Structure formats: C-alpha cells, structure tokens
Amino acid sequence: MPVAPGSPSELRRLTELSSILIRYGFGDFLRYAGIDQIVEKAGEILHRKSPGEAEDAPAPVRMRKALEDMGPTFIKLGQILSTRVDLLSPDFILELEKLRDHVPTLPFEDLVVEVEAELGRPIREVFERIDSVALAAGSIAQTHRARLKTGEEVVVKIRRPGIRGVIDADLRLLTRIARFAARRFEDIARLHPEAIIREFANSIHTELDFAIEGRNAETIAKSFEDDPTIGTPKVFWDWTSEKMNVQAFIDGVPGSDRAAVDAGGFDQKAIALRGANAVLKMMFEDRFFHADPHPGNVFYLPGNRLVFIDFGMVGQLSRQRRDEMVDLLHGMVERRADRVTEILLTWADADERQNLALESRIDAFIDRVHGVALDRLDIASLTRDLFSAMRDHDLALPSDLTLMAKAFASLDGMGRQLDPEFDMVAVAEPFLHRQMLGRYAPDRLARKAREGAAEGVELITGLPRDLRKLLQMAQRGRLRLGVDVVQMEHYLDRFDRSITRLTIAIVTAALIMGSSIVMSFSGAKMPIGLSVFAVTGFLASVLSGFWLIYSSWRSGGRR
Structure with a gap:
C-alpha cells in the first residue's frame, strides 16, 4: 500500500536519514533545504550530536560513508551518481565509485524463503549440491556456488527477501524530496532532480529483476557467438526468475586479482586490446553495451580469452544518438566548435542563449587538444574536461550518454592497468572511421531516402484530415491557445x-x-x-x- 505523504513511517525514515547526514557534517545542507524544519514540525527531534572525526574528512569521503550508512537504496543511488560525470566533479566521482555493499551475510535458511515459496519446494531439491556459505553478499542479493543435477557447476544469485519493499519506500521518499528541491531551488531545478530519480528508479528496478540480467547476458553473448575469445556465462532458464539467477560458474582469473593475473602467464596487451575492441563493438555496432566493464566484472581464461559477468547495468543507444556521438568526435577533429556546441545543447535540451559562452569554452578546449599525437591523448581526461564545461554551464546529459562515458572511463582504466602503453583513442579510431563511412554507404542512404519519402507522403496525405479537425474545433468553440510560462x-x-x-x-x-x-x-x-x-x-x-x-x-x- 502506498505511503501517504507525511505518514509516520515516512517521517521516521526521513529523521533517520537526516541524523546520518548530520553525523557526517551535512547539517547545514539540511537547514538550507528546510528538511530539519519539516522533521521538527512533525514532532521529531534530530540527534544533533557532534560529527567528531567524520567532519574532518573531505566532503566526497563523508558523502560516500553517509550513503553506505543509509542502506541499499542510497548505495545504489551513489553508484548511479558515479556515472554522472556531467553533474559531479571528478573527486566526487572517484569516491562514489568506491561504494560497496558492506552488509553481513544472511543465514541461508532466511535467504531462500521467497525463492522456495516461488519454486514450491525446498531449494536443495533443485540442485545436487548448494553451498550454504556465500561466495559474496550484497545489499540486494547473495551468491552461492552450486551444482545442478545434470552435473553443471553454477553460481546461484538469490535476492534478499523483502528488499523490494524497502527500496520502493525509499524511492517514494526520494521522489518527494526531489520534487520539493526542484520547486524551491532554481539551481537544483536546472539539474532535473526528478528525472534523475526516475532514471535511478528504472535502473534499480531492472537490477532487482534477475531475469532481465539473464536476457542482457544472452543479448551480448549472441553478438559474440562467432568470436571464441569473448564470452559470457550461460544462463540456465529452468531455474532463473525475477528472484533467482542461475549462471555457469566461470573457472578463471578475476581481473581484479592483479597478483593472479601477473602469475597466470597471460598476454596482457592482447587482453587489453580484445577487451577494448569488444566493448567498442557493443557501443558503436550493436548499440547495446556493458555499462561497467571494470576489472571486477571480467574473468581471464587460458588462451587470453575474456568472459564478462554481471549484466545488471547495461546501456543502449539509438541510431540517432550513436550518429550524434560520431558527429561530436568528428567535429572535434575538424575543429568545428559550433557543431560540437550544437550537439551538446541538443543533448542537454538547453536554451540556445547559452550557445555563445559554451562555444567559446569548447573552442578553447579543441585548440588545446588539436594536433596532439593520438598516443599522447588521455581519453579519460578529455571526457572529464568536456563534462566539466557542461557542469559549468548547468547542462546535464541524457542517461544513455552518461553510461557510455562511464563505460569509456572504466575501459580506459582497465586497459592501462593491463598495458601501461594502452591507447584508447587509437583503438577507437577504426570504429569511428567505419561509422562515418557507413553513414554514406548506398544501402544506408537508400534506407534513409525510403524513410524520408514515407514520412513525406504520410504528412501530405494526412494534412487535409488534420486541417478539417482544426476547423471543426474552431467552429465548436473548442479551439484554445494555451501559453505555459515556466515557473510563473x-x-x-x-x-x-x-x-x-x-x-x-x-x-x-x-x-x-x-x-x-x-x-x-x-x-x-x-x-x-x-x-x-x-x-x-x-x-x-x-x-x-x-x-x-x-x-x-x-x-x-x-x-
């Protein structure tokens, strides 16, 4: 049942969150936002204890620790915000990337309550063997190693019981806070906080559905079915559902274990190149990509093969967005600051009056990088500088592009970890070149011509009908001219x-x-x-x- 605005349970949760923020030195923010008054007017008393040592830490560190104490919803929110390089400065991004689910392991018997109710029988009857000791524990799920009765070694990911209700309650509260902040503060309104919370809600609801993660894995697996060097874990659909995901166990070396990678005799330069080519193919050719390809989500196998895991966070680009991205990079190469600015303003849905100031900033940015050798360009640094210009002009990017930027940064970092001479720009150049040529290929031009002709015919044939409706509305006195003045x-x-x-x-x-x-x-x-x-x-x-x-x-x- 939805919680009514201002209900006791919601106010208690708001008080708990406020107390955590005060403990980490964010009390001034609460007073500025008026949240402390809301809570106190409801009869609650905030515990205004001294933050102590927490207040001495840098603001990004305090924010990360506060989010961890707030629970699973806010840990996931911080992880989403770590992808918003267009909104937060690099020091906050780097700190939020460290967010981890530090939660105790749930006893196995308590963990499987919901799953067994869904299966209609004890979970141990499904598997030949399932370990009671967890491989890993997070705020949303735990993973356990098991063996199917058909003999396959698998990893079973089980959702924590009751977690959806906890997250939904927090999302309702976050939505109201975002709406309140947007109405009260113009600077916050420009960042579209309600849209950010909607994006976050969609992301976390997707992550809560383990069947979606399985479908994501199979979509990417199909793209590489002819490439034996790239793989994904097999999904066992007989036992996979919203609350449980069963995938093949990967007997390899995790990319996050540097000592094991160094001792494994891998050709790390070859692995870096293969990983980069795989993710760039997902982005520019498939337009469906792993949004967080950091070393912890990759396993290395003999023969320098790679297996990507954890497809809870993926990105998807439309053809138009992909083409705009190519145009942006091409505009930077051709020193077309006006074209780059036009694309950025289109992405941010911003006022053209910001054009002149932003174009001047972009022109200076292009002059700084133009003529620099490809092997000396740092794509992560370039991305940060470009999005810093957008932050300074209060421009926010669509979520699909922030995920793409996040994937680029993760990929560049993983490549340099494996190969200090890794050149992300040189690896990406052939993909961009093929996309530019592909846009003018005969079949692509023919398809665009057919689509344009069909739209033109539809517009012309539908014009008399639309005019007739307009005249009928005018005759009946139902034609109204509405002027919506923003924030009037x-x-x-x-x-x-x-x-x-x-x-x-x-x-x-x-x-x-x-x-x-x-x-x-x-x-x-x-x-x-x-x-x-x-x-x-x-x-x-x-x-x-x-x-x-x-x-x-x-x-x-x-x-």
Whole structure:
C-alpha cells in the first residue's frame, strides 16, 4: 500500500536519514533545504550530536560513508551518481565509485524463503549440491556456488527477501524530496532532480529483476557467438526468475586479482586490446553495451580469452544518438566548435542563449587538444574536461550518454592497468572511421531516402484530415491557445509576498508617523484614550518592523 505523504513511517525514515547526514557534517545542507524544519514540525527531534572525526574528512569521503550508512537504496543511488560525470566533479566521482555493499551475510535458511515459496519446494531439491556459505553478499542479493543435477557447476544469485519493499519506500521518499528541491531551488531545478530519480528508479528496478540480467547476458553473448575469445556465462532458464539467477560458474582469473593475473602467464596487451575492441563493438555496432566493464566484472581464461559477468547495468543507444556521438568526435577533429556546441545543447535540451559562452569554452578546449599525437591523448581526461564545461554551464546529459562515458572511463582504466602503453583513442579510431563511412554507404542512404519519402507522403496525405479537425474545433468553440510560462506560479507567489510586505511597511510607517505626532503634543493635557492609542500604535509599528526584517531574512535564505 502506498505511503501517504507525511505518514509516520515516512517521517521516521526521513529523521533517520537526516541524523546520518548530520553525523557526517551535512547539517547545514539540511537547514538550507528546510528538511530539519519539516522533521521538527512533525514532532521529531534530530540527534544533533557532534560529527567528531567524520567532519574532518573531505566532503566526497563523508558523502560516500553517509550513503553506505543509509542502506541499499542510497548505495545504489551513489553508484548511479558515479556515472554522472556531467553533474559531479571528478573527486566526487572517484569516491562514489568506491561504494560497496558492506552488509553481513544472511543465514541461508532466511535467504531462500521467497525463492522456495516461488519454486514450491525446498531449494536443495533443485540442485545436487548448494553451498550454504556465500561466495559474496550484497545489499540486494547473495551468491552461492552450486551444482545442478545434470552435473553443471553454477553460481546461484538469490535476492534478499523483502528488499523490494524497502527500496520502493525509499524511492517514494526520494521522489518527494526531489520534487520539493526542484520547486524551491532554481539551481537544483536546472539539474532535473526528478528525472534523475526516475532514471535511478528504472535502473534499480531492472537490477532487482534477475531475469532481465539473464536476457542482457544472452543479448551480448549472441553478438559474440562467432568470436571464441569473448564470452559470457550461460544462463540456465529452468531455474532463473525475477528472484533467482542461475549462471555457469566461470573457472578463471578475476581481473581484479592483479597478483593472479601477473602469475597466470597471460598476454596482457592482447587482453587489453580484445577487451577494448569488444566493448567498442557493443557501443558503436550493436548499440547495446556493458555499462561497467571494470576489472571486477571480467574473468581471464587460458588462451587470453575474456568472459564478462554481471549484466545488471547495461546501456543502449539509438541510431540517432550513436550518429550524434560520431558527429561530436568528428567535429572535434575538424575543429568545428559550433557543431560540437550544437550537439551538446541538443543533448542537454538547453536554451540556445547559452550557445555563445559554451562555444567559446569548447573552442578553447579543441585548440588545446588539436594536433596532439593520438598516443599522447588521455581519453579519460578529455571526457572529464568536456563534462566539466557542461557542469559549468548547468547542462546535464541524457542517461544513455552518461553510461557510455562511464563505460569509456572504466575501459580506459582497465586497459592501462593491463598495458601501461594502452591507447584508447587509437583503438577507437577504426570504429569511428567505419561509422562515418557507413553513414554514406548506398544501402544506408537508400534506407534513409525510403524513410524520408514515407514520412513525406504520410504528412501530405494526412494534412487535409488534420486541417478539417482544426476547423471543426474552431467552429465548436473548442479551439484554445494555451501559453505555459515556466515557473510563473513561483514568481507570482513571490510577487504576492512582496506586495503583502509593502502594504505592511506602509501601514507601519503610517503608525509611526501618527503615533509620533500624537505623542509630540505638549502643553494641554492629552486625553487618556488618545495617549493609549499613540503608545499602542508605536508598539505595533515596532513589532511590524521586526516582522518585516525577519520575513525578508527568511525569504533571502530560500532563494
């Protein structure tokens, strides 16, 4: 059942989260946002204890620790924010990338309650053997090694019972906070916080459904079915569902184990090149890619083969977005700052009035990198600089592109870890070249011509019908012209408050002048009623003056 706005359970959770933020030195943020007042007005008392040593740590470290203490929803939110290089500075991105699910292992009997209810029988009857000791434990799931009755060694990923309800409750609260922040603070509104929370909600709901992860793995596996050097774990669909995922056990060396990789006798340069080519193929040719190809999500097998795992986070690009990305890179090579700026503004759905300032910044950026040898370009640094320019101009990217940027950075880091001379730009160049040529291939041009002709015919043939509907609406008096002025309600409210203050200020001034004139009489004895009126008017004017000062101060804090 949905939690009503301001319900006791929601307020208790808000108080808990606020206390964590205060403990890590973010109390000023709560006061600035007015959240502490919301909680206190509801009768809750925040525990304003001294943050102690936590406050001495850098802000990115404190944010990471606070998110870890807040629980699974906020750990996942931090992981999503670590992909938003267009919103956060590099020091925050690097720290949020360290977020891990530090949670105790759930006893096996408690873990399998929901899965057994779904199976209709004990889970041990499904497998010949399943280990009670977990391979790994996270806030959403635990993994256990097992063997099917057909003999295959597998890894079983089981969702923690009750986790969906916890996450859904937190998402409702986050949605309300984002809506509140967007309405109250113009700087935050420009970052589209509600859209970020919607993106996050879609991402975490996808991650909660382990069947989707299985389908993602098979989609990528199909793309490499003719390449024996790239693989993904086989999914056993007889036992895979929303709450449980069963995949083949990979008997290889995890990329995160540097000592084992060095001792394994692998050709690390060949592995780096194969991994980069695989991910770039996913991006530019398949347009469906692993969004987090860091060393922990890759296993190395004999023969310098690679197996990608964990497909909970994937990215998907439309043909148009892929072509825009190619145009952006081509515009940088050709020193077309105007074209690069146009694409960035289109992505951010931004006002063209920002064009001139951003174009000047992009022009300087292109001048700095133009002419530099390919092997000396640092693509991770270039990405950070480009998105830094977007942050400075309050521009945000669509989620598919932030995932692509995240994948590029992870891929570049993994490549350099394996091969210090790894050149991401040189590896990517053939893919970009093929895409540029492919856009003008005869079959591509013919398809675009057919699509354009079909749309033109549809527009022309549908025009009389649309005009008839328009005229009928006008004849019936149902034709209306609507003008939606963005944030007009907000400005009208501020104007109304200003008029109210002005009216009180005039009345206060009149009271001061009137009472001063009356009290200045000397000589004849002043009637008692008149003197009381003078003193009362003076006191009222003083109180009104204090109220005006306080109201103006409060209003200034909200802007």
